[in-house]
Amino acid sequence: MPGDHAAVTALKRSDLARLTGCNLETIRYYESVGLMPDPPRTASGHRRYGPAHVERLNFVMRARDLGFTMEEIRGLLSMVDRGSHTCAEVERRGRHHLDVVRAKIRDLQQIETVLAGTIARCTGSDTPDCPLLEVLSEGHRDPMAGEITAK
Helix, strand or coil: CHHHHHHHCCECHHHHHHHHCCCHHHHHHHHHCCCCCCCCECCCCCECECHHHHHHHHHHHHHHHCCCCHHHHHHHHHHHHHCCCCHHHHHHHHHHHHHHHHHHHHHHHHHHHHHHHHHHCCCCCCCCCCHHHHHHHHCEEECCCCEEECC
């Protein structure tokens, strides 16, 4: 196992990308926006990543997979970096994000209902009349109800 650890402590950016499944450009972006710490450099100036970089990049990628915004991730990482976070603080942030996700799901369900109902009215014929195009042209968003409706 020591050989494995030695290999992980001297990763090039391409190795980090391969090991985590993250795109090279994405790693560069995360570094430029401060989500990834600057890695140490060799005497010749080459970046070298270690286990902490792998762990942090995996954290960021998993948070993105779960739909956290960059600012939310930055906030979570800040808490981790401070080392003074509590589970209650993290839970509050997680519950807020869950509320946002549930609101998006409700919006998507409303969109699905409108699309499914409209497409069901389509005849599939060779005429130019199409219920879907009518809804797209005449539909509107009711700002009070927050739903998409057809006129």
